[in-house]
Amino acid sequence: MPRFMLGTTRVPHRKNTAGIQAVRIPAPATVTLPMSQHIGAPAEPTVKVGDAVYVGTKVGEAQGFVSSPVYSSVSGKVKKIEPYLSSNGRSCHAVVIESDGQMTPDPSIAPPVITTLDEFICAVRESGVVGLGGAGFPTAVKLEAEKKGIIKKIIINGAECEPYITSDTLTMTVDSAYVKKGVETLMSFISADETVIGIESNKPRCIDEMRRVFEGNGKVRVEALPSTYPQGAEKILIYNTTGRVVSEGGLPSDVGCLVMNVTTVAFIAKYLETGMPLVEKCITVDGSAIKNPMNVIAPIGTSIEEIIQFTGGYRADPAKVLYGGPMMGVAVYSTDYPIMKNTNAIVALSEKEAKPKEQHNCIHCGRCVSACPIGLNPTLFARAMKVGDSSERADRLTEAKIGLCIECGCCSFVCPSARPLVETNRLAKADLRNQQAKK
Amino acid sequence: MNKLVVSSSPHIRTDSTTRRIMLDVLIALLPTAVAGTVIFGIKALWVMLVCVGFSVLSEFLFNLITKHTQTVGDLSAAVTGLILALNLRADAPLWQCAVGAVFAIIVVKCLFGGLGCNFANPAVTGRIFIMICFATTVGGGMMPTVVDLASSATPLEIMKGDTVNGLPSLPDMMLGLRGGAIGEVCAIAILLGFAYLVYRGVIHFETPLIFIGTVFVLSLIISSDLTLSLYHVFSGGLLFGAVFMATDYVTTPITRSGKMIFAFGCGLITVLIRFFGTYPEGVSFSILLMNILSPYIEKWTAKKPLGGKK
Ligand code: SF4
Numbered sequence: 001m002p003r004f005m006l007g008t009t010r011v012p013h014r015k016n017t018a019g020i021q022a023v024r025i026p027a028p029a030t031v032t033l034p035m036s037q038h039i040g041a042p043a044e045p046t047v048k049v050g051d052a053v054y055v056g057t058k059v060g061e062a063q064g065f066v067s068s069p070v071y072s073s074v075s076g077k078v079k080k081i082e083p084y085l086s087s088n089g090r091s092c093h094a095v096v097i098e099s100d101g102q103m104t105p106d107p108s109i110a111p112p113v114i115t116t117l118d119e120f121i122c123a124v125r126e127s128g129v130v131g132l133g134g135a136g137f138p139t140a141v142k143l144e145a146e147k148k149g150i151i152k153k154i155i156i157n158g159a160e161c162e163p164y165i166t167s168d169t170l171t172m173t174v175d176s177a178y179v180k181k182g183v184e185t186l187m188s189f190i191s192a193d194e195t196v197i198g199i200e201s202n203k204p205r206c207i208d209e210m211r212r213v214f215e216g217n218g219k220v221r222v223e224a225l226p227s228t229y230p231q232g233a234e235k236i237l238i239y240n241t242t243g244r245v246v247s248e249g250g251l252p253s254d255v256g257c258l259v260m261n262v263t264t265v266a267f268i269a270k271y272l273e274t275g276m277p278l279v280e281k282c283i284t285v286d287g288s289a290i291k292n293p294m295n296v297i298a299p300i301g302t303s304i305e306e307i308i309q310f311t312g313g314y315r316a317d318p319a320k321v322l323y324g325g326p327m328m329g330v331a332v333y334s335t336d337y338p339i340m341k342n343t344n345a346i347v348a349l350s351e352k353e354a355k356p357k358e359q360h361n362c363i364h365c366g367r368c369v370s371a372c373p374i375g376l377n378p379t380l381f382a383r384a385m386k387v388g389d390s391s392e393r394a395d396r397l398t399e400a401k402i403g404l405c406i407e408c409g410c411c412s413f414v415c416p417s418a419r420p421l422v423e424t425n426r427l428a429k430a431d432l433r434n435q436q437a438k439k
Numbered sequence: 440m441n442k443l444v445v446s447s448s449p450h451i452r453t454d455s456t457t458r459r460i461m462l463d464v465l466i467a468l469l470p471t472a473v474a475g476t477v478i479f480g481i482k483a484l485w486v487m488l489v490c491v492g493f494s495v496l497s498e499f500l501f502n503l504i505t506k507h508t509q510t511v512g513d514l515s516a517a518v519t520g521l522i523l524a525l526n527l528r529a530d531a532p533l534w535q536c537a538v539g540a541v542f543a544i545i546v547v548k549c550l551f552g553g554l555g556c557n558f559a560n561p562a563v564t565g566r567i568f569i570m571i572c573f574a575t576t577v578g579g580g581m582m583p584t585v586v587d588l589a590s591s592a593t594p595l596e597i598m599k600g601d602t603v604n605g606l607p608s609l610p611d612m613m614l615g616l617r618g619g620a621i622g623e624v625c626a627i628a629i630l631l632g633f634a635y636l637v638y639r640g641v642i643h644f645e646t647p648l649i650f651i652g653t654v655f656v657l658s659l660i661i662s663s664d665l666t667l668s669l670y671h672v673f674s675g676g677l678l679f680g681a682v683f684m685a686t687d688y689v690t691t692p693i694t695r696s697g698k699m700i701f702a703f704g705c706g707l708i709t710v711l712i713r714f715f716g717t718y719p720e721g722v723s724f725s726i727l728l729m730n731i732l733s734p735y736i737e738k739w740t741a742k743k744p745l746g747g748k749k
Pocket residue numbers: 371372373374375376377378404405406407408409410411412421422425
């Protein structure tokens with residue numbers, strides 16, 4: 001389908017780990033399970049210090065509608081329950097579990113019985129699954145939209161547009177049967193007309209494999225997306241696969257779309273088969289400071305350091321370590337942080353790459369304007385933020401549509417003067433929120 | 440382990456830097472500078488050295504005195520100096536060149552906040568400043584020293600009488616064997632620089648093309664004389680201005696469609712001045728005028744964001 005595709009920024013691919021089988025790491029000595037590994041209210045611990053737990057035992061109960069339960073990823077004993085400050089500054093509790101090294105599954109685990117949509121949504125909620133592509137939005141909440149019967153298109157996100165990351169690539173090649181099952185299950189509960197699987201064209205093997213497993217299924221379309229960033233950003237993906245536009249402040253369901261990451265879908269299929277909730281993740285470990293880039297399967301809650309050491313440690317002193325890829329990933333203060341449900345990569349950058357690029361004044365070159373997939377003019381936000389008067393500042397930010405910025409990083413990436421554009425946009429959004437709260 | 444750097448995403452950036460872009464512009468200007476020296480002799484080189492030297496020096500001192508971060512390293516002052524020099528006659532008095540360079544950098548650029556904050560193109564404004572203050576330095580042109588030419592007038596001055604009699608031949612115009620400013624005469628050198636800038640992705644090809652195309656088409660409509668229209672393309676500072684001055688980032692609209700409108704406006708005003716104004720040359724004025732309109736064009740041509748509500 002010839003259509004003008006959004007998202008044109010050429011970022012390096014660096015998919016060094018594509019095509020390498022993932023290796024499972026041995027049981028870690030302890031795991032740290034934050035109660036907030038998702039967007040929404042943190043879960044509440046349901047265990048006490050000293051309690052015996054197994055792999056898949058619930059340790060945190062979801063609180064409210066937008067929330068998600070947390071399960072133990074090892075067997076052992078609850079060592080402590082401590083306050084936890086996440087790397088993005090949110091505070092919650094974390095349950096720390098000392099592993100007995102046995103990885104004994106919880107005996108009560110059994111496949112859920114589902115026949116209705118409600119039961120299906122309930123099962124998805126209980127599985128603890130959240131958007132595994134990195135967003136971390138509780139998947140069950142998205143499915144609720146189907147109760148109103150508005151979902152017409154299911155879009156499976158297999159773009160994996162961030163540099164380095166190949167965990168979704170593995171899902172699409174190794175776990176293609178589960179992807180198929182997951183999609184079929186979704187289609188059986190959701191009355192959508194069509195499922196579109198969007199994959200960047202730099203992954204021909206994934207495209208071929210997906211086309212192969214869905215051969216003969218007229219309702220599933222595999223769409224090859226350009227290999228330019230950010231194909232995996234929700235709004236861009238919806239536009240590029242369906243031509244639909246999610247408007248400011250709106251949700252994909254407003255235009256009849258449900259977007260799910262491909263690994264999330266595969267996980268749901270596995271869960272329905274085994275009943276084992278989300279306790280482990282396949283993670284890409286890569287970056288210029290990593291000796292042996294590879295994919296590992298690790299229990300959620302394993303520390304970043306332990307995972308990196310398992311892969312063979314560092315090639316060079318790490319200067320910056322990220323949860324996720326280099327375009328949208330979050331830098332951590334310490335490698336003691338655990339991997340979480342929505343962690344799909346650990347990227348460690350060497351001194352040379354972490355060194356900030358020399359800043360100059362904005363030269364008005366327009367590269368950021370051409371790069372922005374949404375069609376914003378990032379220089380306007382930077383200029384508005386220099387205005388002293390707060391209400392004029394707010395007006396200017398609103399007029400320039402700061403609310404539409406998806407923080408994809410394209411503008412900062414292309415800027416020859418290394419202007420901190422995305423950072424400014426985040427500050428601008430916070431500034432606007434503060435002012436609206438005051439009113 | 441040493442402390443980890445924590446900073447906002449994205450954590451990688453392109454290799455392209457502002458300094459590299461400015462260096463690319465300098466490289467693109469090189470053929471023109473060499474051609475100017477060959478055509479007009481060593482004097483041309485002196486003009487260039489003085490302009491570049493005073494531009495860089497005045498920015499350096501300005502930053503030093505006002506305690507601003509030193510910015511000469513971004514090479515933009517050198518670019519301004521060289522473009523200014525290439526806009527002047529090779530026999531321009533060197534002190535006038537120096538005054539023009541200082542004016543361009545201090546008044547037009549630094550006082551507005553430095554690189555990226557000026558609304559008018561420093562080199563263009565510097566040229567106009569010199570033209571107004573010391574009429575002889577820009578108007579008219581020094582004759583090439585490599586050949587003997589009968590007339591001392593520039594082609595545009597000859598054409599003011601709507602005639603092509605007494606003009607150098609078109610091939611000579613391409614090579615730059617005509618009167619004019621140092622950088623504007625050799626079309627081949629300018630086009631070489633143009634190709635380099637487009638190849639390096641520094642500029643889009645449309646701006647110069649639309650500027651030059653507009654001048655050609657409008658000349659043709661007004662005069663219905665193909666030869667005369669071609670002379671209009673190759674004479675004056677049109678090629679040089681279209682490639683190196685109308686493509687300045689800072690003083691042109693940030694949107695691609697805005698840049699096209701900007702280029703068209705430049706072409707239109709150039710033709711109006713050339714055919715109906717009292718000055719023989721209109722390129723600098725047209726660029727300056729469009730610089731002033733630039734912010735408005737930018738507003739009109741803003742893209743509609745995906746999902747933006749009115
Ligand atoms: S971070 Fe925001 S402004 Fe920058 S390119 Fe992405 S959407 Fe556009």
